[in-house]
Amino acid sequence: MTHSARIPAQAPLKAGLFKRGTLGYLVVLVLALMLFLMVIVPLLMIVFASFTNVIPFSGATSFIVTLDNYINLFRSDLGEVISNTLIVSLGGMVMAVSIGSLLAWLGARTDIPLKPLVHIAGIMPLFVSLVVASVTWSFLGAGRSGYLNIIFDSLGIPLQIELRSLAGITFIHGLYFVPYSYIFVYSALTLVNPDLEQAASVHGAGLRQVVNRITFPLVRPALLSAALLSFVSMAEEFPVPAILGAPVGIETLSIRIFNLMTRVPGEPNQAAAASVLLTAIVCFLVYTQRRVLRGRDYRTVTGKGMPNRPIRLRGLKPFAVIFVLLYSFVSLGLPVIALILGATRSNLYVADAAALFDVSQLTTKFIIATLNDPTVQRGLLNSLVTGLATAIFGTAFYFVIVYVVNRTHLPGRQILDYMAMMPLGLPALVMGLGVLWTWLALPVPIYGTLIILVVAFITRYIPQGVRAITSSIAQIHNDLEEAAMISGASRAQAVAKITLPLMRGAVISACFLILVLAMRELTSSLLLYTTNTRVLSIVIYEAYEQGLWTTVASISLIYTALLVVVTIAGRRWMRTEF
């Protein structure tokens, strides 16, 4: 081979305007500005409002700095509100982590039959809208007319359950926050080499000792992570206490914020103070989680595939199967039955269990009427549009952030990383409030359009999206991209031809995840929607507020069907990475 080399013709690039990296700095600057506008400014608005007597940029010409908002907040029955918040979050956390980690262990490590069902049971509740779940459970167990209570009554069982209570809210939390624990612990377990457990068996440990001394300590960081994340999510969560607690006067912190905002006359400054309080609690917990977990990742990732040698359950197998079936039935089966009954019964009054299942009472006329309702149609369309826009623009935005943070040496990329994780500490309702005030203040007229919802949703899911994409970019060796650049590709070409094609699966999976999360989102849109921009979750919530039971059930059924369709469509892309 003759080295009649093609020496690139161009002269060496001179310093100055075209110095290598100028474009990079620009990208970092733009990203930082966007994150600043999306995350920091809303937070500043709230902090400002909490210490003054005016709403920022609302046209007020003067303001006074004051602590009155906090003083008034603490003068009210705040103690009870905080203790309510702690009860429903702590109780829910214990229940969700127990169920979730047990399911994860059964699915990842044992020879339990019906493994796909274990996986579905562990993950599906994530795609159930909490609005629908709460509404459905209020059909099932609210007062004497709850379906379950009717059945108990007819069967002569002296048991009445009341979901509209602290215990009820805790129960719903514990039931539907299981996926966090399942996903964290499951992925930790699949990354722990079974050899470690087998070595313990070889050295004389029985099943219990293996689990207690080896498996459990190895997945403890994941468990802790899941526990704190579920706790935080439940503490800031709105729909469950709003639907099950508010009608009987139970308030959590997020309900209090909402009430302060929406009652007449409103107390937006006191709401801001409560928001700061809630944000402080959430931030403290997220910070604690990161502290606790620092340097405690025991996952032993090897290039070789893990041998699949499940632990034999032997006599415990039937109990394990019953546990999985019971959880699936209670979390998914019962609500679907209740929704179908609620949407198709022509008569609201149910005398006894026999009447409940009386087929002659069933009709599809409500569902058809609901489908023809322009409000519902509008909501459906709005949900789809905002969901898709959030998924597409959000994923592109997250990808650029992840790429800059992980694959460049640009200065300021760590700051981007910090800002990207900040929404974890921002309760959804607080963020909605901040976004509202930010965009009312800015001379960009997006309030009243779907765009403001998309902005809020994209902001809310930055941490989830960034994490999902980060974990997959970490699996693609940097050499692959550098080899392309060595071969003559520019960075943009290397990303387009190598990195993106290799990450296609992960990016599409992140896209679907964001789509589903955005479509089931209620809380951050509560303070942002207007008459023409109601999404489906808002439509359900409003109908529930007005006591339109059949409508609520019908829309919920349609909404659930939609989420199921999207989930199934995205199933082959959906990965269990968060």
Add this chain to the structure above:
Amino acid sequence: MSITVENIYKSYGDARAVAGIDLVVPDGHMVVLLGPSGCGKTTTMRCIAGLETPDSGRIMIDGRPVFDSASGIDVAVNKRNVGMVFQSYAIWPHMTVFENVAFPLTMQGIGGTELQERTFEALEQVGLADYAKRGSSALSGGQMQRVALARSLVMRPAVLLFDEPLSNLDARLRDRLRVQLRELQVELKITGIYVTHDQQEALALADQIVVMEQGKILQIGDPVDIYQNPKSSHIAEFLGYSNIFPLASIEEADGLRRIEIREGGRRLVAAAGYSVPDGEDAAICVRPDDISIQHVADGSAPPESGNTFVGRVTLASFLGSHMLYRVRDDDDAVWEVLSKDISRDITVGSRAALTIHADAIKVLPVR
């Protein structure tokens, strides 16, 4: 095609990775950067490739500056016309073998028959022409290695860089590919820089070896020279001199040196060599294959005299062509011996006499 590196510095935060490297690679030569991990060899190479930007210094490829901190020149990595074989091979799993190798040509805007011909030419050079249509993720390590090489050859680079390309292969394959690589490099007159921490690889592949540590060059020379005349015991240790003992004293006498080992105080005679400046620590360095070993029957008189002494065998490991022994002498020093004579008498626990020729004992400064 030549490479000139002048006074390159590169730090990561407080850690100085490269501290003033000067290097010239003449046309058609292969220079091996040898050193322990973290010595700056990979960073130096990545600076030449353009994957890292040095803090200061100058790099010229074929007389053309591609980096010069003084005049602000920094040619982008994709414009430098260098090829590189990565330690991880970096074979793109979503492309076929052909697509992988053709990629650099596509980037140069070459297509049609020229693309076909040149890609197949490169694949034939590495013996993989039959694999063109294969997906690349199913290849073995050795095959990936050769695809990576073909991908670099196809672009006819001014210089080819090798980043420990054989380190992920098993020993037999590594030996074979090492020979093939040297053949190809000489035949195609490739100008190359090869990074490794394996002294055998360095000796086998290099026209010139550059021994590095802590971002600095310790010694430059051709392989034979480096192997026979390391400049310090530290370098000797790296080149496989496994018997290294610090000295207590050196006496010059009649063109010979009388030396005393610090631990145990054994006295030996060594040939003259490097002069060790007064006050500097010195050590003797002996290659394991330069020591001869003989069985000593229990009870028989020990033949101790001059450079012959007795010890007890603590390890006898059969390596096929050689026998590896460890012998603990009466001063508790442990000597490693590689012997071609495979004696069944010398077993663990038996006594053996070691003899070292005065010429085989190198007295070197520690640093």
